[in-house]
Amino acid sequence: MIEQLRDIPLFSALSNDAWVELSHHMACVQYPKGTTIIYADKVEPYFYILQSGIARAYSDGENQQITFWFGESGSVLFSFNSYINNSPGYENIELLTNSTLIRIKLADLFMLYRQNIEIANWGRKIAEQELIATERRLIDRAFKGAALRYHEFAAQSPELIKRVALKHIASYLGVTQVTLSRIRATHQ
Amino acid sequence: MIEQLRDIPLFSALSNDAWVELSHHMACVQYPKGTTIIYADKVEPYFYILQSGIARAYSDGENQQITFWFGESGSVLFSFNSYINNSPGYENIELLTNSTLIRIKLADLFMLYRQNIEIANWGRKIAEQELIATERRLIDRAFKGAALRYHEFAAQSPELIKRVALKHIASYLGVTQVTLSRIRATHQ
DNA sequence: GGCAACATTTTACAAATGTTAAAAAATCAT
């Protein structure tokens, strides 16, 4: 199970030694569709890598639930505030399909960051890649209309369009479900 | 000039040895108001720390210019794509006041990341803090109306409200200047 | 199959924000 991970882009830059050290702390877990693996308002002790399946992160508001992230095979998945500030998070993460995940204890990961410079830089790269993707989305909201955001998302994530409820995609794109329906009604 | 930096939060977690090593690669530069220090579409070779002054990052669209980031004293400032992917960026960064900055060559910083585990983890923390702040903003756009976003921004960044043109703040908040004027017209 | 639960679309209407243009206010340079 874990050996297959070696080939995904996330680990491709790691040397064999660093990979071996990191993988010693990995455990493989499987959960059915619908499982919530990260809860808002809790300090979550694990860092996950999604080996197969689809996940979403969302926050609850008064009348609404906003999905702001999707994960697919190869995505990393963790409570931002637990990971970064060791405090309770704001996101729930729910598996939208039966999934296989690799998990690492945050305490172990932090120890590796202190001891292994290659793994520290690997962790740096993870944060940087998430950062640039998140900022891109913030900027896209300003420059692109909802219709274009939808069509680009559909083109770039065909798997998600097929398998994720439109209500989740609507909030991910920053519109209501009604608006998304209207967008989809135009152009076939 | 550089010694004063030691006390800002950005460096507080660094040991003295790491601080000394990092500071060997720092140079202090001063620029007048209006200077653009990072250009979109260029690979920018420096990483900056804003010692004093105010900066903004923006991208140019067809008819508009969107400001998506403000920096104040203590902020780090760099071309995301240059830093993360070694490729041309999408943001311009402009100094809104006369400013003093510390700069480090990206090539030097990358070398330090490979050689000094403490500095590698310092770089990881920088990306993580930017990441969590950026995601917060994305989520706030969904949950909070423009009026609330403005009032919270005003409360948290009094210095910026005072000294930054409202047209920049409007695009930072994700509304037009006209809408921001309307928000300001209500409640005194 | 057929019912129940849930998801999506549609409709009608309301509210918020955008657009354009012009006036008022503030800022800058000489």
Next chain:
DNA sequence: ATGATTTTTTAACATTTGTAAAATGTTGCC
């Protein structure tokens, strides 16, 4: 200070998006 330039506000109107509710479609389960 004064005129020029830029920024901010205001106005009228158009457009987009939201809200609520009903209609339709889909899924899963017994």
